[in-house]
Amino acid sequence: MVNNLAAASLDATFGALADPTRRAILARLAEKSEISVTELAQPFDVTLPAISRHLRVLEEAGLLARRREGRVHHCRVVAAPMKPASEWIARYQRFW
Amino acid sequence: MVNNLAAASLDATFGALADPTRRAILARLAEKSEISVTELAQPFDVTLPAISRHLRVLEEAGLLARRREGRVHHCRVVAAPMKPASEWIARYQRFW
Numbered sequence: 075m076v077n078n079l080a081a082a083s084l085d086a087t088f089g090a091l092a093d094p095t096r097r098a099i100l101a102r103l104a105e106k107s108e109i110s111v112t113e114l115a116q117p118f119d120v121t122l123p124a125i126s127r128h129l130r131v132l133e134e135a136g137l138l139a140r141r142r143e144g145r146v147h148h149c150r151v152v153a154a155p156m157k158p159a160s161e162w163i164a165r166y167q168r169f170w
Numbered sequence: 171m172v173n174n175l176a177a178a179s180l181d182a183t184f185g186a187l188a189d190p191t192r193r194a195i196l197a198r199l200a201e202k203s204e205i206s207v208t209e210l211a212q213p214f215d216v217t218l219p220a221i222s223r224h225l226r227v228l229e230e231a232g233l234l235a236r237r238r239e240g241r242v243h244h245c246r247v248v249a250a251p252m253k254p255a256s257e258w259i260a261r262y263q264r265f266w
Contacts, residue, residue, distance in 0.1 A: 085189065094180070156259050160256060160263070166196070166247070167249075169248075170252060
Protein backbone atom coordinates (compact mmCIF):
# COMPACT_ATOMS: atom_id res chain seq x y z
CA MET A 75 0.00 0.00 0.00
CA VAL A 76 2.80 2.35 0.96
CA ASN A 77 4.62 1.22 -2.17
CA ASN A 78 1.51 1.80 -4.28
CA LEU A 79 1.15 5.29 -2.89
CA ALA A 80 4.84 5.98 -3.47
CA ALA A 81 4.54 4.63 -7.04
CA ALA A 82 1.44 6.73 -7.73
CA SER A 83 3.26 9.78 -6.43
CA LEU A 84 6.25 9.09 -8.71
CA ASP A 85 3.84 8.60 -11.65
CA ALA A 86 2.26 11.99 -10.92
CA THR A 87 5.58 13.77 -10.35
CA PHE A 88 7.32 12.46 -13.48
CA GLY A 89 4.10 12.93 -15.50
CA ALA A 90 3.83 16.55 -14.36
CA LEU A 91 7.48 17.20 -15.30
CA ALA A 92 7.06 15.66 -18.78
CA ASP A 93 5.77 18.91 -20.28
CA PRO A 94 7.86 21.97 -21.20
CA THR A 95 5.17 24.50 -20.21
CA ARG A 96 4.77 22.89 -16.79
CA ARG A 97 8.54 22.86 -16.27
CA ALA A 98 8.66 26.55 -17.29
CA ILE A 99 5.83 27.33 -14.83
CA LEU A 100 7.82 25.66 -12.04
CA ALA A 101 10.93 27.61 -13.06
CA ARG A 102 8.93 30.85 -12.85
CA LEU A 103 7.44 29.85 -9.50
CA ALA A 104 10.93 29.22 -8.17
CA GLU A 105 11.89 32.86 -8.76
CA LYS A 106 9.43 34.28 -6.21
CA SER A 107 7.82 33.09 -3.03
CA GLU A 108 4.35 33.62 -4.54
CA ILE A 109 2.94 34.66 -7.88
CA SER A 110 -0.63 35.27 -9.10
CA VAL A 111 -2.04 33.07 -11.86
CA THR A 112 -2.41 36.09 -14.18
CA GLU A 113 1.22 37.13 -13.65
CA LEU A 114 2.33 33.52 -13.98
CA ALA A 115 0.50 33.09 -17.30
CA GLN A 116 1.84 36.31 -18.84
CA PRO A 117 5.02 35.11 -20.64
CA PHE A 118 3.41 31.96 -21.99
CA ASP A 119 2.07 31.81 -25.50
CA VAL A 120 -0.90 29.67 -24.49
CA THR A 121 -4.47 30.46 -23.44
CA LEU A 122 -5.41 31.01 -19.79
CA PRO A 123 -7.58 27.82 -19.77
CA ALA A 124 -4.51 25.89 -21.02
CA ILE A 125 -2.42 27.39 -18.21
CA SER A 126 -5.17 26.49 -15.75
CA ARG A 127 -5.06 22.88 -16.89
CA HIS A 128 -1.29 22.79 -16.42
CA LEU A 129 -1.65 24.33 -12.95
CA ARG A 130 -4.21 21.66 -12.05
CA VAL A 131 -1.81 18.88 -13.14
CA LEU A 132 0.95 20.45 -11.02
CA GLU A 133 -1.45 20.85 -8.09
CA GLU A 134 -2.63 17.23 -8.31
CA ALA A 135 1.01 16.13 -8.33
CA GLY A 136 1.49 18.15 -5.14
CA LEU A 137 4.06 20.40 -6.86
CA LEU A 138 2.02 23.59 -6.59
CA ALA A 139 0.00 25.17 -3.79
CA ARG A 140 -2.65 27.85 -4.24
CA ARG A 141 -3.80 30.53 -1.84
CA ARG A 142 -6.96 32.47 -2.62
CA GLU A 143 -7.22 36.15 -1.88
CA GLY A 144 -10.58 37.41 -3.12
CA ARG A 145 -10.58 36.62 -6.86
CA VAL A 146 -6.82 36.33 -7.06
CA HIS A 147 -5.14 32.96 -6.83
CA HIS A 148 -1.55 33.02 -5.61
CA CYS A 149 0.67 30.07 -6.47
CA ARG A 150 3.87 28.75 -4.99
CA VAL A 151 6.09 25.81 -5.80
CA VAL A 152 6.08 22.75 -3.50
CA ALA A 153 9.21 20.81 -4.30
CA ALA A 154 8.84 17.98 -1.74
CA PRO A 155 7.52 15.39 -4.26
CA MET A 156 10.64 15.98 -6.38
CA LYS A 157 12.84 14.49 -3.65
CA PRO A 158 11.74 10.84 -4.15
CA ALA A 159 11.84 11.41 -7.93
CA SER A 160 15.41 12.65 -7.63
CA GLU A 161 16.29 9.68 -5.42
CA TRP A 162 14.74 7.26 -7.88
CA ILE A 163 16.86 8.64 -10.75
CA ALA A 164 20.02 8.76 -8.57
CA ARG A 165 20.06 4.94 -8.46
CA TYR A 166 21.07 4.97 -12.14
CA GLN A 167 23.89 7.44 -11.69
CA ARG A 168 26.53 4.67 -11.93
CA PHE A 169 25.29 3.96 -15.50
CA TRP A 170 25.71 7.46 -16.94
CA MET B 171 17.03 24.64 -31.40
CA VAL B 172 19.44 23.11 -28.93
CA ASN B 173 17.02 24.12 -26.19
CA ASN B 174 14.11 22.60 -28.07
CA LEU B 175 16.00 19.34 -28.43
CA ALA B 176 16.93 19.39 -24.75
CA ALA B 177 13.29 20.12 -23.82
CA ALA B 178 12.01 17.32 -26.06
CA SER B 179 14.51 14.96 -24.46
CA LEU B 180 13.35 15.95 -20.96
CA ASP B 181 9.72 15.46 -22.06
CA ALA B 182 10.56 11.95 -23.29
CA THR B 183 12.65 11.04 -20.24
CA PHE B 184 10.13 12.23 -17.63
CA GLY B 185 7.26 10.77 -19.69
CA ALA B 186 8.99 7.39 -19.85
CA LEU B 187 9.57 7.42 -16.08
CA ALA B 188 5.93 8.31 -15.32
CA ASP B 189 4.81 4.67 -15.44
CA PRO B 190 5.39 2.03 -12.71
CA THR B 191 5.88 -0.85 -15.18
CA ARG B 192 8.50 1.12 -17.12
CA ARG B 193 10.30 2.04 -13.90
CA ALA B 194 10.22 -1.64 -12.86
CA ILE B 195 11.62 -2.64 -16.29
CA LEU B 196 14.50 -0.19 -15.81
CA ALA B 197 15.11 -1.55 -12.30
CA ARG B 198 15.30 -5.09 -13.73
CA LEU B 199 17.59 -3.95 -16.55
CA ALA B 200 19.91 -2.38 -13.98
CA GLU B 201 20.51 -5.78 -12.34
CA LYS B 202 22.27 -7.31 -15.38
CA SER B 203 24.32 -6.05 -18.27
CA GLU B 204 21.83 -7.51 -20.77
CA ILE B 205 18.52 -9.32 -20.58
CA SER B 206 16.27 -10.88 -23.25
CA VAL B 207 12.77 -9.45 -23.78
CA THR B 208 11.19 -12.80 -22.76
CA GLU B 209 13.19 -12.95 -19.53
CA LEU B 210 12.50 -9.26 -18.91
CA ALA B 211 8.74 -9.72 -19.34
CA GLN B 212 8.54 -12.78 -17.05
CA PRO B 213 7.78 -11.20 -13.63
CA PHE B 214 5.27 -8.71 -15.02
CA ASP B 215 1.56 -9.38 -14.89
CA VAL B 216 0.96 -7.80 -18.29
CA THR B 217 0.84 -9.19 -21.83
CA LEU B 218 3.93 -9.37 -24.04
CA PRO B 219 2.48 -6.76 -26.46
CA ALA B 220 2.01 -4.41 -23.48
CA ILE B 221 5.64 -5.00 -22.44
CA SER B 222 6.71 -4.35 -26.04
CA ARG B 223 4.89 -1.02 -26.03
CA HIS B 224 6.65 -0.06 -22.78
CA LEU B 225 10.01 -1.10 -24.25
CA ARG B 226 9.33 1.05 -27.30
CA VAL B 227 8.59 4.09 -25.12
CA LEU B 228 11.85 3.50 -23.21
CA GLU B 229 13.74 3.01 -26.48
CA GLU B 230 12.32 6.22 -27.98
CA ALA B 231 13.37 8.08 -24.83
CA GLY B 232 16.87 6.70 -25.35
CA LEU B 233 16.72 4.84 -22.02
CA LEU B 234 16.94 1.35 -23.51
CA ALA B 235 19.11 -0.20 -26.22
CA ARG B 236 18.34 -3.43 -28.05
CA ARG B 237 20.71 -5.92 -29.66
CA ARG B 238 19.29 -8.58 -31.94
CA GLU B 239 20.69 -12.10 -31.93
CA GLY B 240 18.63 -14.22 -34.34
CA ARG B 241 15.08 -14.01 -32.98
CA VAL B 242 16.17 -12.95 -29.53
CA HIS B 243 16.23 -9.28 -28.57
CA HIS B 244 18.62 -8.37 -25.78
CA CYS B 245 17.99 -5.17 -23.85
CA ARG B 246 20.18 -3.00 -21.71
CA VAL B 247 19.59 0.21 -19.80
CA VAL B 248 21.02 3.49 -21.16
CA ALA B 249 20.97 5.94 -18.29
CA ALA B 250 22.55 8.94 -20.02
CA PRO B 251 19.23 10.81 -20.61
CA MET B 252 18.54 10.60 -16.87
CA LYS B 253 21.47 12.91 -16.14
CA PRO B 254 19.83 16.14 -17.48
CA ALA B 255 16.56 15.04 -15.84
CA SER B 256 18.38 14.67 -12.53
CA GLU B 257 20.06 18.04 -13.02
CA TRP B 258 16.73 19.68 -13.82
CA ILE B 259 15.18 18.40 -10.59
CA ALA B 260 18.30 19.28 -8.55
CA ARG B 261 17.60 23.00 -9.11
CA TYR B 262 14.60 22.64 -6.77
CA GLN B 263 16.56 20.93 -4.02
CA ARG B 264 16.67 24.11 -1.93
CA PHE B 265 12.84 24.03 -1.77
CA TRP B 266 12.45 20.53 -0.31
